[in-house]
Amino acid sequence: MDIQKTVFDILQDLTGTDFTGSPDENLFETGTLDSMDTVQLLLALQDQLGITVPVSEFDRSEWETPAKIAAKAASLQ
Amino acid sequence: MSPLAPYADPQYFAILLIALIPVVVGLWHGHRLRLWESGVALVFITWMFAGPHKWHEGVALVAYVIWQLALTQGFARYRRNHNATWVFVLAVCLSIAPLAAVKLTPVVALHPSLLGFMGISYLTFKSVQVLMELRDGTMKAVAPIAFLRFLLFLPTISSGPIDRFRRFQKDYDAVPERGAYLEMLGRALHHILLGFLYKYILGYAFGTVMLPQVAQAAMAAHGTSALIWPLLGYMYTYSMYLFFDFAGYSLFAVGISLVMGIQTPENFNKPFAAKNIKDFWNRWHMTLSFWFRDFIFMRVTFFIMKHKLVKNRIRVSQVAYLINFLIMGFWHGVTVYYIVYGLFHAVAIIINDYWLRFKKKHRQSLPHNRWTQALAVFITFNVVCFSFLIFSGFLFLNRLL
Numbered sequence: 001m002d003i004q005k006t007v008f009d010i011l012q013d014l015t016g017t018d019f020t021g022s023p024d025e026n027l028f029e030t031g032t033l034d035s036m037d038t039v040q041l042l043l044a045l046q047d048q049l050g051i052t053v054p055v056s057e058f059d060r061s062e063w064e065t066p067a068k069i070a071a072k073a074a075s076l077q
Numbered sequence: 078m079s080p081l082a083p084y085a086d087p088q089y090f091a092i093l094l095i096a097l098i099p100v101v102v103g104l105w106h107g108h109r110l111r112l113w114e115s116g117v118a119l120v121f122i123t124w125m126f127a128g129p130h131k132w133h134e135g136v137a138l139v140a141y142v143i144w145q146l147a148l149t150q151g152f153a154r155y156r157r158n159h160n161a162t163w164v165f166v167l168a169v170c171l172s173i174a175p176l177a178a179v180k181l182t183p184v185v186a187l188h189p190s191l192l193g194f195m196g197i198s199y200l201t202f203k204s205v206q207v208l209m210e211l212r213d214g215t216m217k218a219v220a221p222i223a224f225l226r227f228l229l230f231l232p233t234i235s236s237g238p239i240d241r242f243r244r245f246q247k248d249y250d251a252v253p254e255r256g257a258y259l260e261m262l263g264r265a266l267h268h269i270l271l272g273f274l275y276k277y278i279l280g281y282a283f284g285t286v287m288l289p290q291v292a293q294a295a296m297a298a299h300g301t302s303a304l305i306w307p308l309l310g311y312m313y314t315y316s317m318y319l320f321f322d323f324a325g326y327s328l329f330a331v332g333i334s335l336v337m338g339i340q341t342p343e344n345f346n347k348p349f350a351a352k353n354i355k356d357f358w359n360r361w362h363m364t365l366s367f368w369f370r371d372f373i374f375m376r377v378t379f380f381i382m383k384h385k386l387v388k389n390r391i392r393v394s395q396v397a398y399l400i401n402f403l404i405m406g407f408w409h410g411v412t413v414y415y416i417v418y419g420l421f422h423a424v425a426i427i428i429n430d431y432w433l434r435f436k437k438k439h440r441q442s443l444p445h446n447r448w449t450q451a452l453a454v455f456i457t458f459n460v461v462c463f464s465f466l467i468f469s470g471f472l473f474l475n476r477l478l
Contacts, residue, residue: 034355035370036394039378054213055375 003049003077007070010044023067028060041069051076080131081124083235084329087277090269093121097336101262104338109252114337118231125195125235134194141175141197142228145204146221148172149211153218156211165212172208176201176408184411196235198408202368203228207242209372216242223249230341232333236326238344238364248339261335268332276325284318292471299477308477312466319465320348323362349461352453354422354429357461365405374401394430399423414470421464 011027012018014037019025027033033041038058045051051073063069081089096117103110126135152168175192182190207224210216219242227245253261291314294307327344334341342364351357358366377397380386387393399420406419436443466472 035375036378036390039375039382040390042379043382054215055371055379056210056213056215058371058375 003074004070006048007045007073008066010041010048011066011069013044014040019066023070024065026064027066028064038063045073049073049077078124078127080127081121083125084272084276084326087273090329093333094336096121097333100337104252104258105255107252107255109249109338115226118229121231122229122234133191137192137194138196141192141194141200142225144175145172145200145228146224149204149207149219149224150221152208153211153216156214157217160212165208168208169205172204173201180407180411199233199235199237199239200228202237202239202365203242206239206368206372209376210242230334230339232330232337232339233341236323236330238327238330238341239368240341240364244342245339253338258338261338261340265332265335268328268335272325272328272332274325275321275328280318280322280325283314284322287314288318295471295477296475299475304477308466311469311471312462315469315471316462316465319468320345349458350454351457351461352450353433353457354425354460355433357457358422358426361461369401369405373404374398377401391430391434395427398426402426409468412470412473414467414473418464418468421467425460425464 008019015027015032017032025032042053042055042058045053053076063072081092083089099113100110100117103113122138123135126132126138148168148171152164155164176197179190179193179197182188182192207216207219207227211219223246224242226249227240227242230240230245233240288311291307291310295304295311298304298307324345331341331343344363344365346360346363348357348361351360374397377400378393381393381396382390387396402419402423403416404419405422406416409415409418471477
């Protein structure tokens with residue numbers, strides 16, 4: 001399964017935005033993603049990709065853009 | 078010998094900076110003088126609790142540190158082969174127990190707890206954080222010396238900013254290059270000078286000169302309909318004092334950290350320019366609010382959603398906000414005004430979220446320009462100042478309600 005596509009689909013479900021054209025947008029600075037969305041993102045990664053991300057692992061600077069999230073998910077799988 | 082209170086007067090800087098000269102020379106030449114740093118910390122911490130009125134706090138600190146060290150070491154060892162939730166919960170409760178005792182003793186027994194010492198609230202954040210990371214597996218072990226160094230880091234020992242273990246350790250292990258260190262020293266100087274302006278001039282003017290006067294005016298107007306004006310005066314004066322005093326202190330702590338080659342995170346980012354309450358908490362006492370966000374809010378929401386305890390996403394966030402800010406209120410102290418302050422902010426942020434959702438839905442029909450922006454900043458500022466009036470305890474202690 002294509003991790004990148006799954007991650008972008010999850011993000012689209014959460015925010016209503018398709019980030020295929022803007023994978024380097026900073027989701028936290030723009031206020032697109034808040035703490036609640038983040039938790040939902042972590043749960044979705046767990047459900048759909050089987051990746052367990054403990055909350056402590058979540059350092060915002062490493063997860064701030066769609067591209068970074070996809071890369072992080074791929075590295076944790 | 079009288080105790081040496083951190084950052085209480087300019088003399089403190091003179092003594093501390095002289096003691097840190099070897100550290101600066103060492104870093105300049107690419108070495109961290111670990112032993113000297115530890116020695117300076119030991120001397121200054123001992124000095125903080127010197128004298129007949131403070132020494133018992135020093136004893137309490139030593140007992141506290143041994144307790145937390147034993148807990149984290151014990152839990153790290155346990156965690157190597159096991160991971161039962163109840164053991165983790167028990168470890169966190171035991172870690173919080175001394176702070177809880179310190180907060181509850183004055184309420185129950187009407188005298189201060191023997192376990193208390195300056196800085197206990199801030200040290201507890203650091204200990205609990207280490208336990209949580211051990212539980213999550215993002216930290217496998219914690220060397221006792223490294224733990225003590227993190228817990229007792231001199232510039233931030235009394236009132237933060239609250240650093241994170243892994244971030245701190247990375248700075249500590251790496252000696253900055255000369256160019257980068259020079260830049261850090263420049264920032265240190267800027268921080269310390271701005272801190273002088275904030276704490277010793279503006280904080281002093283608002284807190285020591287003006288505040289007693291508006292307080293007196295408010296007491297004199299008690300019971301009359303004219304009370305509102307001096308009370309507003311008290312509200313704004315206290316808010317300015319609170320900001321400049323604490324932001325000034327935080328600038329000192331970050332500045333001295335920089336001298337030691339450690340980039341302690343900032344605590345304030347123009348909080349009174351916040352455009353809503355959520356934005357405010359991303360700018361005010363940031364290391365505290367981010368600690369609460371990462372270790373309480375996110376964990377509570379994660380737990381509720383994973384176990385599907387509450388279906389509706391909006392309800393989940395509201396429950397989490399209430400828990401989050403109630404704990405923050407209790408952390409400040411077990412008094413009516415701190416708890417009301419916590420509840421007030423929970424309600425404010427819940428209302429804020431309703432508004433943000435409404436705004437999202439009606440984006441086309443709502444005006445958005447610099448006037449609406451200015452209005453948003455104005456409303457946020459006043460809501461925040463009102464919350465500080467609650468926080469000050471002035472209304473409650475003087476029975477003005």
